[in-house]
Amino acid sequence: MSADVSDLSLVRRVQSGDKGAFDALVLKYQHKVTKLVMRYVRNPAEAEDIAQEAFIKAYRALPQFRGDSAFYTWLYRIAINTAKNAVVSRDRNPVDYDLDMQNTDESYELQGRMKDAETPEGLVLTDEIRTTVNAAMDALPEDLRTAIVLRELEGLSYEEIAASMDCPVGTVRSRIFRAREAIDKRLREVFEGGLGRTEELG
C-alpha cells in the first residue's frame, strides 16, 4: 500500500471530468487547508475564503498534475501561495477587520447578530458538531477511542497503530471503522436532522 493511492484514484477521476470526485477531495482536506491558511490570517472567515480560492485554483490546475508529488503536498503548496498573496494584497490596502463602529449598544447588538449569520447560510453549527463528537468519543470503549485518536491526532498509519496497540492491522482497521460508526451515528442527527432540533424550539 503506497501512500496517496486513495487521493490519486480520485484525482484521476477528476482529470477525466468527474467533478464529484473533486468534491470528495475538498471534503477531505478543507479543514486542513483552512487550518494551514490560518497561520497567515487569523480571521477564520477570511481563512475560509482563501481556502475556497485555493481549492478552485487547484481544480483548474489539476489537468497539469502529474503525480510527481503526493496530491496533498501539491495542494499544500497552492494553499500557502494563495494565503501569502492574500496577505500581501491585504497589507497594501489595509482595512481593519476589527469593526469600525460607533460605540453604542445598538451597534454591538448588530454585531452579535451578524456573527450569527456569518456562520452562514444555515450551514455550520461548529459548536454542536464539536460537542456531539466529543460526547461520542467519551462514550467509546477505550480500544476504539485509542485507535481513532492515534489515527486522527497523531497521524499514524494502521501498521504503526497496530504496533503501538499490539494487535493485527485488520483489528486496527476494524476499530477505527467502528469508532467512526459510533460517532457518525450521533453526527448524522446534527447534519441531517431537523427532528432532533425542533425540541429546542419548544
Added chain:
Amino acid sequence: MNEELDSQLSAMFDDELPQGECELLARRLSRDAALQARWGRYAAIGAVVRGDVRVGSSVAYKVHAVIAAESAPAAQRPVAFAGSGGRTASLWLRGVAGAALAASVAAVSILWLQGGLPGGAGVLVARAPVPAAAAPETRASYVVPRAVESRMTVPATELANYVVAHSEFSTPVSRRNLLSALMASEPAAVGAPEQSLGSVDDPNPHADDAR
C-alpha cells in the same frame, strides 16, 4: 447500510485501501451523495479530534457550487441531476455541507400546488400548449424525470404566478431574492390542498436567537 462498503470507505479515507478497491470506491464516491456525506462527516470527526477552529465548514459547499456552475459537457452533469429530481442534491447539501437549521415550524412555503385551491378558482384547465416557436434552442442536457403524473390539470400555480407577476415591480435585490425562492424544489410533500394558502397565521419568527 452496507457495512463492508462503509468499512472500505473508512480505510480509503485513511489511505489504507488497496489500489484496486480504491478505484472502484472512488467511482461510487463521486456519484453517491450519501456516501459523500459520510466521507464529509469523517473529515469533521478528524477536525474535532485535532481541535481545529472551524469544524463545520462551508468551503466544500461553495467550491462545489462554483465548479458546478462551470459548463459541463452533457455526459458529465453532476450527479444531482440524474433522474431523482433533486432529492440527491438536497441530501448532499444537508448531509455533507452541514446541518440544516430546524425548519421554522409555522411558515409554509408554497410553490406549485396541485389540484386547485379550496373554494377558490377551482381547477384551472390547461390551455393548449403553445408550440415552442418562442422557445430558444436548448441543449438537452438535463435528464427529465420520467414518471410524471397527468398534466391535463394545471397545477394551481396561482400563488407562485402572483409572485412572478409581482416580481416585476420589486427592487433588483428583492426580485432576485423572490425568484431565488421560487427556484427551490419543494419538499417531498407539499401538503393537502386545504393547506395551500397557509394554515397558520403570521408565521413565527425564526429561532435563530435561541442561540
Added chain:
Amino acid sequence: MQMMRVSERLAWLALALAAASSALAQEPRQWLERMNQALTSRNYDGVFSHWQDGRVEMLRIIHRNQNGQVTERLASLDGSGREFIRTGTELTCYLPDKRTVLVESQPGGAGSLLASFPSFDEKSAGFYDIQEVMRTRINRRDTRVIAVTPRDEFRYGYRLWIDETTAMPLKTQLCDAHGRIIEQVVFASLTLASHIADAAFRPEVATDGFQWLRNDPTPVGAGVPNTSALWSALKLPPGFRMTVRSAQVLPGAHDPVAHLVFTDGLASVSVFVESRSAEVPRDQPALSGVASVGSASAFSTVIDGHKVTAVGEVPPATVRFIASSVKRSELPLAAGPSGH
C-alpha cells in the same frame, strides 16, 4: 463686506457644517443608489447561496445590460433544474420537475401611473433609517455595510455588504423589525464581465413534451370591463402609495385579474383581484392565514365576492392589512348588472 461680523461668520460656518453633515447623511443612501445602478447596468456572472427558512440553495445568476436591454438568467445549481430567464419583455420560467414552462409577458410600464420601479425618496426616508454601519471585507473585497432599518413593523429591513469598487452587493440580509435575519444571500463567486455572449442565456433544459403556459398581459374582449379600475385600497400602511394599476390573464388561467401595486419606495406589495366570483360564495369567510413564498408574504381574502390576494416582500401583517382594505370603487357609469 469683507469684515464679516463674528455672528455672521458663525452663522455661515453653521450652514456649512449643516450642509456637510447632510452630505454625509446622504452617503448611505448613495450607496444604495449605486448598488441598484450596478445591479441593473453591469454585466455579471455569479454564484450565490440563498438562505431562507433554514434552507440553503445555491444559484447562478448571469446578467447583461446591452444598451439598456437587460437579459438575465437565474439557474438552480441544486438539482431542481429550474431556470428563470428574463428579457426586456418576458420572464420565462422553466420547471423541468413539473414539465412546464411559464411565460410571463411583462411589457413593463403598461398601466403604470408612476415609475413602476420603487424609488426611494424623501418620503420613504421617513419610514426607514439608513446608516452605514461599518466597513469590512468579504471574499477579500472591501465592502461598506449599509443597514436599512424600518421604523415600524409594516416593513422589513436590509443589511447590505456593498463592494466599494463595483457597488455590487456581495452579501444581503433581510431582517424583520426586531433585527432577526429572515433571508440571506451571499455570493461565493462573482465576475464582472465586459461582454457576455447570448449563449450564456440559453436554458439547459430540454423542453420536449412540456406544456407551455403564457399570460395575456392585455386582456381585451367584448364585455371585459376595465377590471382594474374597479378596485382600490381604502387604507394603506403609512408610507405606501399606489403606483401601478393594470390587469392581465395569468398563465393557465381564463379570466383577467386586476393587478395593483403599492410601494413605500423600497418594499412593494401587489394586490390581485379576481374578476370571476362564480365559484366563491359571497359570504365565504376569509381564507385562513398568511402564506409565504420564500420571504414574501401572501394573504387572501374575499371582498364583495371577489378573491383578493396581496403579495409582497413585507411582514404578514402588512399584506393582511392591505388585502383587507381593498374596496370596489363606485363607477361613474353603471357597468351593467352588479356582480358579473
